[in-house]
Amino acid sequence: xxxxLDCFLCSPSFLFYLFFVVVVFPLWPALIRTxxxxxxxxxxxxxxxxxAVTERYDSKEMLSGLERSNLCVxxxxxxxxxxxxxxLFADVLQTYLRETQPDQVAPLHLRASAWxxxxxxxxxxxxxxxxxxxxxxAAGLIELxxxxxxxxxxxxxxxxxLAKELPGPGCHTQGAxxxxxxxxxxxAALLPCGITSRTSRTGISALVKAP
Numbered sequence: 719x720x721x722x723l724d725c726f727l728c729s730p731s732f733l734f735y736l737f738f739v740v741v742v743f744p745l746w747p748a749l750i751r752t753x754x755x756x757x758x759x760x761x762x763x764x765x766x767x768x769x770a771v772t773e774r775y776d777s778k779e780m781l782s783g784l785e786r787s788n789l790c791v792x793x794x795x796x797x798x799x800x801x802x803x804x805x806l807f808a809d810v811l812q813t814y815l816r817e818t819q820p821d822q823v824a825p826l827h828l829r830a831s832a833w834x835x836x837x838x839x840x841x842x843x844x845x846x847x848x849x850x851x852x853x854x855x856a857a858g859l860i861e862l863x864x865x866x867x868x869x870x871x872x873x874x875x876x877x878x879x880l881a882k883e884l885p886g887p888g889c890h891t892q893g894a895x896x897x898x899x900x901x902x903x904x905x906a907a908l909l910p911c912g913i914t915s916r917t918s919r920t921g922i923s924a925l926v927k928a929p
Contacts, residue, residue: 735810743814746789753780754790754803755819758811759826759849763791763801770833771826824850835859840866844880853885860884 743751756772757763768777781801784791790807794800803811816823827850834843840863847856860881866872 731806731809734806735813738807738810739814750780750784750789754784755811755815756822756826758803758808758815759823759830759846761802762794763803764799767830767833771829773829824852828852828855831855831859840872841876841880848880848883856880857884 746754753772753774757768757777760767760771763777763781765778765781768781769775774780781791782798785793785798785801790803790811791801792804794802802808827846831843831846831850831852834840834846840859844856844859844863847853847859860877863872863877867874867877
């Protein structure tokens, strides 16, 4: 092993991961294992959101049961409406999901993105679309979020930060309409993909879709 890899393999995080996936996790009922892995893509575990992502209808009971059993969740409010994973468990479950079911990661994020969009939480919808690697969807959501930026409901810095996560290969300025993201490519305040603080919402999808 290289020194850095050797240090990682001896780190408490890796040792906990190894202990959890080899010794602890296999002892949990299969239903619980499936549920907590699917829900691991979420930062907040609210029943309706978790239902949408896991395609179940009993997340309220599942989350309450996990808390009663002291299994990896922390309530975020006194009414027990939302939970989150202990950070160490979240890291372990997300890693295990990526390693054992990589083909499930994107669909789970897309379900979360769809739920957030339907329930008018644009930043979270965008984040999950980006995490799913669906940059065309993410660009469309970023465009749709622009009116909320203009009205002050979404901070412009947050909007720009999300826009900056769009991939760069689609950045082509030739033939771009005036005022579009690509058309701002010569701006001194240039951001990745030609997206600037003056960029209109139109044109961002074109950047991602451009050949």
